[in-house]
């Protein structure tokens with residue numbers, strides 16, 4: 430017997446309708462390239478999204494067409510986040526930091542019909558990408574007057590909006606239709622497309638807003654410091670609107686002082702970004718302390734947030750850090766680390782150990798660890814295995830690719846490529862990417878754990894650990910360290926004795942290479958592929 434409940438469509442236009450009906454007065458604030466602020470409301474956003482949807486139809490965009498964005502975090506990008514899918518098309522957020530070859534690859538692979546370009550990034554686009562056959566229109570936004578451009582038939586966002594009618598009937602009929610497209614940052618081979626549906630985005634939005642996840646609500650002010658091209662800004666532009674939270678968009682700014690000013694001036698309660706951003710924000714705070722008492726939860730994800738950095742934020746600035754793990758393929762939220770009630774009895778150190786894990790699966794995501802044969806491993810906090818996930822906002826196949834055994838199990842779970850332990854009460858600790866684990870003499874050494882402890886050393890700014898080939902042991906760990914400016918002379922023995930307090934002897938890196946800066950990927954993570962390449966070519970520094 431079937432239940433008698435409505436088949437209410439889980440589509441993005443419903444999120445926007447709700448925001449407009451319930452919270453038309455709530456604010457969307459953008460920092461513009463000249464440092465001034467643009468400020469409007471969800472009510473204003475709603476009207477402009479309708480005009481923009483009409484403009485898209487006017488450009489010949491049909492349901493299912495891919496429409497790309499090449500933009501920073503600003504209100505126009507937010508309008509595109511809604512107008513493109515609500516007009517039935519697919520919002521493809523281009524990663525502005527991809528190489529020219531990768532950029533051409535993803536645009537051609539996605540068969541983008543229109544590209545919306547942030548004027549602040551127009552020179553970058555023209556230099557790195559340029560005109561691409563098959564793209565019918567280029568639309569520039571955020572410019573004053575006409576621009577001089579080598580792109581054919583450039584149009585202007587302001588003109589399109591001015592001509593667009595104010596009424597628009599949302600085009601989405603089927604909640605399973607595609608709404609968003611993000612390519613993974615691709616550490617090997619070509620980037621892969623993850624194609625979100627209206628339904629997956631709607632459910633992820635609700636999932637993210639649960640109290641066990643971010644629990645966004647009307648009194649929150651959310652600042653996505655994560656770029657809007659990185660896994661749909663972790664879903665925050667949808668989650669904030671559905672909850673009625675204000676949104677603060679930092680433009681293209683990643684300068685820590687600017688981010689801190691935005692946080693303070695707008696009384697941000699939930700800022701979200703990758704650990705490298707929070708590391709530089711911490712350094713800026715040490716030099717110029719600010720009052721951060723409005724922050725209720727600083728979200729750190731996308732890479733492992735060092736335990737010590739979590740501690741420093743909490744002890745020195747009373748900022749609660751919530752560590753989260755996810756992937757582009759997971760929309761992206763998978764786990765979040767919050768203490769449970771039964772942790773009340775633990776010591777402060779034990780509590781911090783738990784907070785520094787990647788945490789528990791958010792309701793809606795199922796998680797398991799398996800061995801090389803695909804057999805489930807126990808949750809004892811000790812045994813490491815490959816993490817596999819399933820749930821309604823997790824991909825079931827890459828765009829235009831047959832699902833293969835490399836990424837999917839016979840029972841339909843997604844193979845994340847991450848390795849972790851899970852405790853009896855479900856707290857997951859990522860020890861590595863399968864490709865980054867150091868396999869030494871038949872034992873596994875976690876590069877993430879070593880990095881974490883190295884970054885707790887007061888003289889270390891950042892540290893990455895890679896596996897290097899070794900005749901005797903197969904592989905050995907090599908640490909690459911960027912020192913604090915005032916570190917003075919550091920002896921490698923200092924690092925070894927620091928690490929030997931926490932790890933067995935065979936874990937200790939064979940060498941420490943000092944570098945000015947750790948190479949980063951396009952989304953701000955340590956680029957271990959590049960570090961390995963530089964090491965293999967003897968270009969790694971002292």
Ligand code: AMP
Nearest residue numbers: 614730731732733753754755756757859
């Ligand atoms: P991306 O799709 O670019 O966000 O990359 C996803 C990958 O980033 C995951 O598979 C993990 O390897 C890594 N990652 C994301 N969040 C965390 C975290 N909190 N701790 C450790 N690794 C993380």
